[in-house]
Amino acid sequence: MKKVLTWSAIAAFGGFLFGLDTAVISGAEQSVQRLWNLSVFEHGFTVSIALIGTVMGAMLGGYPSDRLGRRKTLFWIAVLFLISSLGSALAIDWYTFLMFRFMGGIAVGCSSVTAPLYISEISPASHRGRLVAMFQFNVVLGILIAFVSNYLLQDVHANAWRWMLGIQALPSAAFLVAVLFIPESPRWLIFKKGAVEEAKNILRQINPAQAAAELQAIQQASTRTAHGERLFSKKYAFPIALAFLIAFFNQVSGINAIIYYAPRIFEMTGMGANAAFLSSAGTGLVNFIFTLIAINVIDRFGRRKLMLIGSVGLIITLAIVARAFYLSDFGRFIVPLSLFLYIAFFAFSQGAVIWVFISEIFPNEVRAQGQALGSFVHWFMASVIAFSFPYITETLGGGNTFLIFAGMMVLQLIFVIRLMPETRGKTLEQDVVLSERSAHDDVPQLAEKGLRTGK
Helix, strand or coil: HHHHHEEEEHHHHHHHHHHHHHHHHHHHHHHHHHHHCHHHHHHHHHHHHHHHHHHHHHHHHHHHHHHHCCCHHHHHHHHHHHHHHHHHHCCCCCCHHHHHHHHHHHHHHHHHHHHHHHHHHHHCCCHHHHHHHHHHHHHHHHHHHHHHHHHHHHHCCCCCCHHHHHCCCCHHHHHHHHHHCCCCCHHHHHHHHHCCHHHHHHHHHHHHCCHHHEEEEEHHHHCCCCCCCCCCCCCCCHHHHHHHHHHHHCCCCCCCCHHHHHHHHHHCCCCHHHHHHHHHHHHHHHHHHHHHHHHHHHHHCCHHHHHHHHHHHHHHHHHHHHHHHCCCCCCHHHHHHHHHHHHHHHHHHHHHHHHHHHHHHCCCCHHHHHHHHHHHHHHHHHHHHHHHHHHHHHHHHHHHHHHHHHHHHHHHHHHHHCCCCCCCCCCCCCCCHHHCCCCCCCCCHHHHHHHHHHH
C-alpha cells in the first residue's frame, strides 16, 4: 500500500500544478490589464485563455492517455507546465502571453483527465476514493500556495506579476522528474497493449494477496468487451449523463469565477486591495482544510452523502452573498465570511467528489474517453463563466449573479437526490455491469437501482 500511496501522490502532483496555474492569474490579471491597456473583452479573454486551452486539453486528453499510456502522458503534461510557466513570466507582449497561458491550459486539461484516471486504475477499491481525491487535495493546495505566493510577491517588484507566474517552473520541473519513477497502469497494459506479465508484476506490488484475483477480473472484463469501443453508444448513456451533469453543476456553482476574481469581488464590497489579497489567501486556506476533511471521510460516508450536504450549504451561502449585494449590506465582513463557508461546502462536496466519481462510473474500455468527456464539460463551463463573469457582474450586478449561482445549486440538489448513484466500494470491473445494464434500462430505472444500492 505504501507504493500505491507514493505513486498516487506523484500522479496527484499534477493537480498541484493544475491548482497553481488556475489560481495564480488572480494576482496577475489586473497588472496585465493595465500593462497592455486591455479592454473589458480583452481582459476577459486574457483570464479565460488558459481555460480555453484547458477545454482543448480535456477534450483531447483521453487520446494520448490511451495511445501513449497514462505514465508517458503525465510526463508530457509536466513538460507543458514547465514551458508555460517560464514563457508566461517572460512574455514580451500580450500575444506571447496568451500563447503560453494557452499552453498551460492544455496541460491543466490533460492532467484533469490523466491523473485521476491513473490513480483510479492502480488503487484498491477500499481506498480508491481517498487516493483519487488526493488529486483534488493537490489542486486546492496549489490554489492555496498561489494565493499566498501572490500575497507575498505583490510588492516585491514593479513587475511582481511575472514572479507570480514564473514561480510555477520549480514544481513543474520536480513533477517532470518524479513521473519517471512511477509504473504504467496495469489496466492500460492489459486493455491497450496485452502486456499481461508486466501488468501482473505491477499488481503484485500493489497488493500481493489479491494480485491473481484482480488480474483475472481485469482479463475477464477485457475478453467480454470489444476493443476499440466508442463512448457514445446507447449502453453508456447513463454514465455519460452522470459525468455531464456532475461536471456541469461543478462550474455553474461559480467556483472558478470566485477563485479567479476573488480580489476583485472583495474589493467590490469596499475592502482595500491589500485586505482583498489577504482574504483571497483565506479562501485558499479554507478550501485546503475542508478538502482534507473530505478526503478522510469520502470512503466512509460515500460520494452521494457528501454531495447532499454540500448542495444544501452552497444554496444557503450563495443566497446570503446575493442578499448582501442586493442590499449593499457589506458590514461585519458578511461577504468574505459567507464565501469562506461557500468554499468549505464546495471543497467538502463537489471539489472532493467530481474526479473520483467520474473515474469510477465508466468501464475500463472507455474510461479514458469518459474521463475526457467529464473533464471537457467541466472546463468548457469554467471557460464560459470565467470569460463572462466580469461582463455579467457589470451588467446584472453582484446580487443577480450570485442568485443565478444559487439557483443552479438547487438544480444540483435535485440531481443528487433523483439520479446520482453511490459508487463507494465497487471495483472498476464491477462498474462494467452498470454500463451494460444501461443498454436495457432507461435512465430513471437505473438511477433508482443505483440509489437503492447506494444507501
